[in-house]
Amino acid sequence: MTVVRTTCPYCGVGCGIKAQVTGPRDVTIKGDDAHPANAGRLCSKGTHLGETVGLEGRLLYPQIGNEQAEWDEALTLIASRFSDAVRDHGPDSVAFYVSGQILTEDYYVANKLMKGFIGSANIDTNSRLCMASAVAAHNRAFGEDVVPVSYGDLEQAELILLVGSNTAWCHPVIWQRIEAARTKTGAKLVVIDPRRTETAECADLHVPVAADGDVALFNALLMDMQTRGLVDANYLAQHVDVPEGFWNSLSGSAAAAGISEADFAALTDLVAAHPKMVTLFSMGVNQSTSGTDKANAIINLHLATGRIGKVGAGPFSMTGQPNAMGGREVGGLASMLAVHMGFSDEECAAAQHYWQSPTIARAPGLKAVDMFRAVHDGRIKALWVMGTNPAVSMPDAGFVREALDKCEFLVVSEVMAEGDTAAYADVKLPALAWGEKAGMVTNSERLMSRQRSLFDAPGEAKPDWWALAEVGKRMGYRAAFDFDGPAAVFREYAGQTAFRNDGRRKLDLGAWAEISDGEYHEWQPAQWGGASPFADATFTHNGGKAKLVAVRPPETRPMNAAQPLTLNTGRYRDQWHTMTRTGLSPRLSQHRREALIEIHPADAAIYGVTDGGLARVHSAAGEAVFRVYITDAQRRGEIFAPMHWTDQFAGGGRCNRIVDSAIDPVSHQPGFKNNAAAIAPV
Numbered sequence: 152m153t154v155v156r157t158t159c160p161y162c163g164v165g166c167g168i169k170a171q172v173t174g175p176r177d178v179t180i181k182g183d184d185a186h187p188a189n190a191g192r193l194c195s196k197g198t199h200l201g202e203t204v205g206l207e208g209r210l211l212y213p214q215i216g217n218e219q220a221e222w223d224e225a226l227t228l229i230a231s232r233f234s235d236a237v238r239d240h241g242p243d244s245v246a247f248y249v250s251g252q253i254l255t256e257d258y259y260v261a262n263k264l265m266k267g268f269i270g271s272a273n274i275d276t277n278s279r280l281c282m283a284s285a286v287a288a289h290n291r292a293f294g295e296d297v298v299p300v301s302y303g304d305l306e307q308a309e310l311i312l313l314v315g316s317n318t319a320w321c322h323p324v325i326w327q328r329i330e331a332a333r334t335k336t337g338a339k340l341v342v343i344d345p346r347r348t349e350t351a352e353c354a355d356l357h358v359p360v361a362a363d364g365d366v367a368l369f370n371a372l373l374m375d376m377q378t379r380g381l382v383d384a385n386y387l388a389q390h391v392d393v394p395e396g397f398w399n400s401l402s403g404s405a406a407a408a409g410i411s412e413a414d415f416a417a418l419t420d421l422v423a424a425h426p427k428m429v430t431l432f433s434m435g436v437n438q439s440t441s442g443t444d445k446a447n448a449i450i451n452l453h454l455a456t457g458r459i460g461k462v463g464a465g466p467f468s469m470t471g472q473p474n475a476m477g478g479r480e481v482g483g484l485a486s487m488l489a490v491h492m493g494f495s496d497e498e499c500a501a502a503q504h505y506w507q508s509p510t511i512a513r514a515p516g517l518k519a520v521d522m523f524r525a526v527h528d529g530r531i532k533a534l535w536v537m538g539t540n541p542a543v544s545m546p547d548a549g550f551v552r553e554a555l556d557k558c559e560f561l562v563v564s565e566v567m568a569e570g571d572t573a574a575y576a577d578v579k580l581p582a583l584a585w586g587e588k589a590g591m592v593t594n595s596e597r598l599m600s601r602q603r604s605l606f607d608a609p610g611e612a613k614p615d616w617w618a619l620a621e622v623g624k625r626m627g628y629r630a631a632f633d634f635d636g637p638a639a640v641f642r643e644y645a646g647q648t649a650f651r652n653d654g655r656r657k658l659d660l661g662a663w664a665e666i667s668d669g670e671y672h673e674w675q676p677a678q679w680g681g682a683s684p685f686a687d688a689t690f691t692h693n694g695g696k697a698k699l700v701a702v703r704p705p706e707t708r709p710m711n712a713a714q715p716l717t718l719n720t721g722r723y724r725d726q727w728h729t730m731t732r733t734g735l736s737p738r739l740s741q742h743r744r745e746a747l748i749e750i751h752p753a754d755a756a757i758y759g760v761t762d763g764g765l766a767r768v769h770s771a772a773g774e775a776v777f778r779v780y781i782t783d784a785q786r787r788g789e790i791f792a793p794m795h796w797t798d799q800f801a802g803g804g805r806c807n808r809i810v811d812s813a814i815d816p817v818s819h820q821p822g823f824k825n826n827a828a829a830i831a832p833v
């Protein structure tokens with residue numbers, strides 16, 4: 152039986168898989184020992200992929216309303232409704248909301264259609280909820296969205312700082328690599344997280360920072376390094392622009408970060424003693440109304456101490472989704488034009504010339520939260536949602552459901568026939584699932600790998616890039632969307648990264664712009680930018696320098712007597728997003744069977760909730776019911792809920808109903824980690 156080398160569809164670790172098809176819908180899953188990301192390792196989610204490839208509940212043919220339709224009929228209707236909206240209300244009256252689950256080729260065609268042919272930048276993605284703050288911070292610091300390090304640096308580091316990440320649960324194979332490296336090299340591990348998570352339990356030092364205390368902490372760390380004489384003046388002078396007044400503007404302290412002086416002293420001693428330091432950060436940094444500043448505070452520390460572009464040193468943003476990075480590279484975000492380009496006249500001209508398009512978006516479009524506000528108030532008339540479930544995953548999800556209900560024309564590309572978002576669709580398009588679709592994904596360390604198909608497409612399901620291209624053709628752009636397969640899309644994308652680039656941007660895939668279909672089929676994992684893209688200490692800002700960014704700790708959220716607690720949200724080990732896939736696996740459901748609200752024993756006593764009892768959590772956005780889990784791993788005054796559940800699975804626990812839609816002013820990423828809330832027994 153043939154073994155197919157493919158890639159796990161869950162997280163941004165991007166593990167290689169060897170899949171052996173053993174029956175019509177049966178597959179044996181093993182880690183790919185030849186894949187650089189995981190060297191044969193898998194976590195529970197990847198291991199149990201075989202339990203999720205059945206056809207039960209699948210959407211197998213297009214639907215208009217609740218009626219089965221022909222593809223041609225559905226695609227013609229979509230093209231006509233989008234064209235009508237553009238003609239009557241302008242290009243910004245339509246939008247695409249896509250996903251870090253879709254493949255690079257899907258992203259490329261969606262971005263090209265919206266920005267080059269419809270003429271709007273109203274394409275955003277659920278990656279806005281995941282790592283938009285890291286993207287914005289990279290752009291501010293480096294001039295380009297480049298992750299400076301590789302997984303291999305974890306094995307070379309003397310000190311690993313994990314910030315806002317329960318890595319043992321959320322990026323388990325990175326965690327396995329960290330633990331193996333610690334055993335081998337004796338590297339120290341610090342976990343900076345409000346919760347004493349399973350990851351923190353294993354650390355040499357746990358720093359229980361207060362919610363959104365990270366800027367104060369990293370500014371204080373940088374001041375401490377300056378006091379100790381550990382700022383690298385030569386590196387700064389040669390490679391980094393330091394804004395006037397930067398050093399005087401720094402403010403932060405242990406108290407402002409909500410930690411003890413003893414913890415701060417232990418942390419600074421470790422940082423001072425170990426220049427080979429990698430700082431991994433994830434959702435606790437990004438999902439914040441000060442997320443971009445947090446990421447820049449971390450990057451500032453690395454730039455100022457010269458701990459970047461060297462083996463075993465650098466700031467490392469871990470992406471949540473399997474292809475969040477591919478979407479960033481293509482430019483499938485409302486905040487960028489294409490392939491790491493912004494909206495300058497020169498960049499717009501380059502993209503329009505490359506695409507030979509009739510128009511071009513000239514300014515950023517609506518980002519996720521603003522996009523659904525525009526749907527709600529009728530500014531957006533037609534919306535296409537692809538590979539994501541905003542009715543559950545967006546903050547203030549009750550408001551988003553209202554928006555979906557009010558949307559004049561909603562298209563949903565989906566794998567499942569019934570779904571929270573698909574319930575509102577005017578047209579449903581049957582998409583390919585993992586094991587059926589084929590294309591490229593990029594993991595957190597810029598490693599591009601192939602997802603390959605194992606099974607024939609079920610029913611009439613089609614690739615997302617194909618559906619987008621067919622709509623483009625029906626809108627009148629036949630030649631521009633005449634792709635004969637994913638390899639043709641990839642070639643065009645690779646060519647765009649090199650077009651009028653001349654080495655100015657690190658993202659340059661020009662070497663693959665002429666790749667043959669056969670070479671694409673046989674693709675081996677390849678990392679753009681190399682293992683250390685800043686080893687030459689040249690950055691993308693004009694003059695080739697990086698920049699320190701002056702950041703100040705955010706204002707503390709005012710005390711709210713009606714909602715005195717801080718609600719934090721996050722993942723469980725064995726579930727993924729809104730459980731549309733992992734919820735199919737009986738074994739994965741054994742780890743946590745329902746959504747629990749975690750609370751410190753002293754707070755539980757104050758609010759009268761009991762371990763195992765039910766509690767209602769309410770916020771300004773709404774309310775939801777959870778089972779109570781009392782644990783001293785929580786800080787006093789903070790509660791934690793998982794993000795996964797919908798009413799469909801648990802009859803409650805719909806977490807994002809109670810998360811408000813406040814956003815970071817730079818990245819427009821919502822702050823899922825610090826919401827005012829109250830709790831009471833049911």
Ligand code: SF4
Nearest residue numbers: 159161162166194197
């Ligand atoms: Fe899949 Fe991530 Fe687990 Fe690897 S660590 S097997 S990519 S879920």
